[in-house]
Amino acid sequence: xxxxxxxxxxxxxxxxxxxxxxxxxxxxxxxxxxxxxxxxxxxxxxxxxxxxxxxxxxxxxxxxxxxxxxxxxxxxxxxxxxxxxxxxxxxxxxxxxxxxxxxxxxxxxxxxxxxxxxxxxxxxxxxxxxxxxxxxxxxxxxxxxxxxxxxxxxxxxxxxxxxxxxxxxxxxxxxxxxxxxxxxxxxxxxxxxxxxxxxxxxxxxxxxxxxxxxxxxxxxxxxxxx
Amino acid sequence: xxxxxxxxxxxxxxxxxxxxxxxxxxxxxxxxxxxxxxxxxxxxxxxxxxxxxxxxxxxxxxxxxxxxxxxxxxxxxxxxxxxxxxxxxxxxxxxxxxxxxxxxxxxxxxxxxxxxxxxxxxxxxxxxxxxxxxxxxxxxxxxxxxxxxxxxxxxxxxxxxxxxxxxxxxxxxxxxxxxxxxxxxxxxxxxxxxxxxxxxxxxxxxxxxxxxxxxxxxxxxxxxxxxxxxxxxxxxxxxxxxxxxxxxxxxxxxxxxxxxxxxxxxxxxxxxxxxxxxxxxxxxxxxxxxxxxxxxxxxxxxxxxxxxxxxxxxxxxxxxxxxxxxxxxxxxxxxxxxxxxxxxxxxxxxxxxxxxxxxxxxxxxxxxxxxxxxxxxxxxxxxxxxxxxxxxxxxxxxxxxxxxxxxxxxxxxxxxxxxxxxxxxxxxxxxxxxxxxxxxxxxxxxxxxxxxxxxxxxxxxxxxxxxxxxxxxxx
Numbered sequence: 118x119x120x121x122x123x124x125x126x127x128x129x130x131x132x133x134x135x136x137x138x139x140x141x142x143x144x145x146x147x148x149x150x151x152x153x154x155x156x157x158x159x160x161x162x163x164x165x166x167x168x169x170x171x172x173x174x175x176x177x178x179x180x181x182x183x184x185x186x187x188x189x190x191x192x193x194x195x196x197x198x199x200x201x202x203x204x205x206x207x208x209x210x211x212x213x214x215x216x217x218x219x220x221x222x223x224x225x226x227x228x229x230x231x232x233x234x235x236x237x238x239x240x241x242x243x244x245x246x247x248x249x250x251x252x253x254x255x256x257x258x259x260x261x262x263x264x265x266x267x268x269x270x271x272x273x274x275x276x277x278x279x280x281x282x283x284x285x286x287x288x289x290x291x292x293x294x295x296x297x298x299x300x301x302x303x304x305x306x307x308x309x310x311x312x313x314x315x316x317x318x319x320x321x322x323x324x325x326x327x328x329x330x331x332x333x334x335x336x337x338x339x340x341x342x343x
Numbered sequence: 344x345x346x347x348x349x350x351x352x353x354x355x356x357x358x359x360x361x362x363x364x365x366x367x368x369x370x371x372x373x374x375x376x377x378x379x380x381x382x383x384x385x386x387x388x389x390x391x392x393x394x395x396x397x398x399x400x401x402x403x404x405x406x407x408x409x410x411x412x413x414x415x416x417x418x419x420x421x422x423x424x425x426x427x428x429x430x431x432x433x434x435x436x437x438x439x440x441x442x443x444x445x446x447x448x449x450x451x452x453x454x455x456x457x458x459x460x461x462x463x464x465x466x467x468x469x470x471x472x473x474x475x476x477x478x479x480x481x482x483x484x485x486x487x488x489x490x491x492x493x494x495x496x497x498x499x500x501x502x503x504x505x506x507x508x509x510x511x512x513x514x515x516x517x518x519x520x521x522x523x524x525x526x527x528x529x530x531x532x533x534x535x536x537x538x539x540x541x542x543x544x545x546x547x548x549x550x551x552x553x554x555x556x557x558x559x560x561x562x563x564x565x566x567x568x569x570x571x572x573x574x575x576x577x578x579x580x581x582x583x584x585x586x587x588x589x590x591x592x593x594x595x596x597x598x599x600x601x602x603x604x605x606x607x608x609x610x611x612x613x614x615x616x617x618x619x620x621x622x623x624x625x626x627x628x629x630x631x632x633x634x635x636x637x638x639x640x641x642x643x644x645x646x647x648x649x650x651x652x653x654x655x656x657x658x659x660x661x662x663x664x665x666x667x668x669x670x671x672x673x674x675x676x677x678x679x680x681x682x683x684x685x686x687x688x689x690x691x692x693x694x695x696x697x698x699x700x701x702x703x704x705x706x707x708x709x710x711x712x713x714x715x716x717x718x719x720x721x722x723x724x725x726x727x728x729x730x731x732x733x734x735x736x737x738x739x740x741x742x743x744x745x746x747x748x749x750x751x752x753x754x755x756x757x758x759x760x761x762x763x764x765x766x767x768x769x770x771x772x773x774x775x776x777x778x779x780x781x782x783x784x785x786x787x788x789x790x791x792x793x794x795x796x797x798x799x800x801x802x803x804x805x806x807x808x809x810x811x812x813x814x815x816x817x818x
Contacts, residue, residue, distance in 0.1 A: 149762075157713055157715040165734070166735065182764070
C-alpha cells in the first residue's frame with residue numbers, strides 16, 4: 118500500500134492527500150486545540166472570551182488525556198457557524214477552505230475503502246506537537262472500540278478520520294436551498310441523529326447563520342496548495 | 344540600545360532616555376557603564392567574609408595593583424566609573440598611607456543595601472575588558488536579612504562569582520568559635536530562603552592574611568614567589584618585573600587551588616565537610632590565597648602601608664575573570680487574565696510589585712491569557728488592561744516555547760483556564776504556578792494559590808522559585 122501523503126496545517130495538525138479531490142483534507146474534524154491557536158494568534162473582538170465560553174457550553178471541552186468513549190466529541194470544535202469556520206479557513210492561509218458537499222463525499226468514499234493506517238505515518242510531514250500527538254492517539258484508540266461496537270462494522274480509514282462517529286461537518290452545498298449543509302454522522306450518545314453520510318445527501322439546516330448554534334456541527338478543511 | 348542591567352537595582356532597563364535608576368532615582372548609572380556595556384560587560388562579584396578579615400584591605404590592595412599594572416599588562420587601563428567608587432578607593436588609599444591599620448568598614452551594622460564599586464578594567468591580556476561590579480558585604484549580614492531581603496535577593500541572584508575571604512588564624516582565635524563552615528552555612532541558608540539556585544556559581548575561597556598561616560612549604564613558596572609583589576611599592580623598577588603570561592599564570596593558580604583544597608580538607612576545622620557541601624550544591628569551587636599587606640601590621644616597623652609588598656592579590660581577580668560565564672537570566676513568563684473581573688490587579692500595585700519581585704530572579708515577559716504573542720518584553724513597562732477579554736487559554740503560549748531550558752510561568756487568573764489540564768502530564772506541570780484571584784476558584788493543578796488584595800506578593804515569587812529548586816533537585 119503506498120504511503121499516505123501528509124502535510125501539516127498552520128496549527129501543526131495533519132492533513133492527508135485525497136487523490137479524488139486533488140487536495141489535502143484534515144485528518145480529523147477541526148479540534149478545539151486547533152481553533153484555540155487561531156483565537157490566540159489573531160485576537161478579534163468577534164471571537165472574544167464570551168464567544169468561546171458560549172461554544173464550550175454547547176459542547177464541553179475535554180483534555181487529550183481525559184478522552185474516553187463517553188466524551189471524545191468534546192475534543193472537536195462544534196457549535197460553530199459557517200461564516201466563523203470560513204474565518205478560520207482564511208486565517209489558515211491561501212488554499213484553505215471548507216469542502217463542498219461533493220468533495221466531502223468523495224473523500225469519505227475514497228477513505229472508507231482503505232484500511233486504517235499506523236499513526237506514525239502522520240509524522241512524515243514533520244514532528245507533531247505533544248498535545249496533538251496525544252490527542253491523535255487517544256481518538257484513535259476510541260474509534261478502534263466505538264466503530265465496531267456502535268456501528269457493528271470493521272473500522273476503516275474513514276472511521277479513523279471520524280467521517281463517521283464524529284460530528285456533522287459544514288460543507289458548501291453550492292446553491293441548494295441553503296448554501297451550507299452538513300455531512301457526517303455523530304455518535305448517538307453525543308447527538309441523536311438518523312442521518313447517514315453514505316446517501317451522499319447533505320443535511321440542510323434552515324438558516325445556519327441566524328439560528329441558534331448547532332451543538333453537533335463542526336467542520337474540517339481542505340487545502341489545495343502544498 | 345541593549346537591555347542593560349542596572350548595577351544599583353540589578354534589573355534590566357532602557358537607559359536611552361535617562362541614566363537614573365528607576366528604583367533608586369538618586370543614583371545615576373555612569374554613562375561609561377551604559378555606553379561601553381558590550382565592550383566591557385559587567386562582572387558581578389560579591390566579597391563576603393566576617394568582620395575584620397580584611398575585605399577592605401584586599402580591595403585596596405587590588406585597586407592599587409590594578410592602578411600600577413599597566414606596564415606589565417601592556418595596553419591595559421582602568422577607570423573608576425562613579426564618584427562613590429572614586430571616593431571609596433581614595434579613602435582606602437589614604438588609609439593605606441597611614442601607619443595605623445584601617446578599621447573594619449563593614450560589619451553587622453551594615454545591613455543596608457551595599458552600594459557596589461564600579462571599576463572598569465580594560466584590555467586585560469587574553470581576557471578582554473570587564474566592568475567589575477563589586478559588592479562588599481559582611482558575613483554577618485546574611486544572618487539578618489529581614490530589612491534587605493529583596494535587595495540581597497537581587498544581588499545574590501545576579502552575582503555569579505563570590506569571593507569568600509577567610510583568615511584561618513582569625514578563626515582559630517575567635518572566641519565565639521566561628522568556622523569556615525559557619526560562614527558558608529549562613530550564606531547558603533540565606534540563598535535557600537531567598538529561593539536562589541547556586542548551581543554553576545563560582546565560589547573562590549581566598550585565604551587572606553596568608554603570611555600568618557602555616558601552609559605547606561609548596562604553598563608558602565608560591566605565595567612568596569609572587570613576581571608582582573612589588574608593584575605597589577613606590578619607585579619600583581617595572582623593567583625588572585617578569586612579563587605576564589596569562590596561561591602559565593592560570594595553570595599555576597590551578598595547581599595551587601588543588602593544593603589548598605587538599606590542605607583545607609586535611610587541616611582546616613570542618614574543611615572536608617565544607618568542600619563536600621559546596622560541591623554537592625553544584626558550585627564551582629576554587630581556592631586562592633593572598634597577603635594584602637605582606638606582613639603583620641601590628642609590627643612596630645613604622646613602615647607606611649604604602650611600602651608594603653602585596654602577595655598574590657591578583658589571583659582572586661584572575662579566577663573571577665577566567666571562570667565567568669555570560670550570565671543568562673532565567674526567562675520568566677507572566678500570563679495575565681484579561682477578563683473584567685481581573686481589572687483590579689492592573690489598577691492597584693499588585694502586578695507592578697509582583698513583576699518587580701520576580702525581576703530579582705530573572706527577566707520577565709508578559710502575556711495575556713488567550714494571546715500567543717508577548718505583550719511586554721523584559722525591562723519594559725507592564726501591559727495595560729486590554730481592550731477586550733480574551734479566552735482563558737494558555738496552550739498557544741506554551742506550545743511556542745521550544746527551548747528545554749527550565750522556564751517558569753506564573754498565571755494570574757480570575758476564572759478557570761480552559762486548556763490548563765492539557766499540560767498536567769507534560770514538562771510544564773512543574774513550571775507553571777497559578778494565582779487565583781477569585782475565592783473558591785480551584786483549577787485542577789498541583790501548584791496554585793489563592794490571592795486576596797493585600798496579601799504579601801513576595802510569597803508568590805518564593806513559591807515559584809521553590810518550583811525551580813525542586814526541579815533542579817530532580818534533574
